Amino acid sequence: MELMAERLESLKAGVIGSVSLGLAFLSTSFINVLWLDKYFPLVSYDKIDIVNLQMLLNGVIAGFSGFLFGVTYRYIIRVDKNPHLKTGGVWAFGLVRGLTQIEVGWEINNPVLPFLILAGESILWFALAAFALDIAILRKWLKPFS
Numbered sequence: 001m002e003l004m005a006e007r008l009e010s011l012k013a014g015v016i017g018s019v020s021l022g023l024a025f026l027s028t029s030f031i032n033v034l035w036l037d038k039y040f041p042l043v044s045y046d047k048i049d050i051v052n053l054q055m056l057l058n059g060v061i062a063g064f065s066g067f068l069f070g071v072t073y074r075y076i077i078r079v080d081k082n083p084h085l086k087t088g089g090v091w092a093f094g095l096v097r098g099l100t101q102i103e104v105g106w107e108i109n110n111p112v113l114p115f116l117i118l119a120g121e122s123i124l125w126f127a128l129a130a131f132a133l134d135i136a137i138l139r140k141w142l143k144p145f146s
Contacts, residue, residue, distance in 0.1 A: 013136075020132035
């Protein structure tokens with residue numbers, strides 16, 4: 001029975017991570033379309049139409065990444081009060097995604113600055129997801145892994 005309770009808490013952490021990262025994705029996507037597109041065309045999504053295949057696929061990937069982050073973050077932080085564990089988890093997930101984007105930009109011989117912005121955006125996404133998970137734990141909506 002205890003194993004099932006832990007699985008349920010992990011599922012809740014995954015859903016919180018997925019929803020918070022999905023909302024961060026939507027927010028930064030609108031900023032990219034409305035503001036950054038003027039300066040860095042590689043950051044744009046071709047048009048504001050939110051229901052295009054690229055945007056939908058990016059959203060699904062962001063949501064799935066958030067789910068994996070939420071589950072993993074719960075196990076990383078446990079009941080410790082070690083801030084290095086929290087920031088380490090955020091940086092690990094954010095940098096894996098962000099450095100991949102920089103590498104893609106480098107490989108296709110485009111200016112790297114737009115891809116650096118996207119890498120920073122990735123770290124921001126996971127930081128926001130960690131914040132949402134920390135709030136959920138503080139409000140006792142989610143139990144940390146013991």
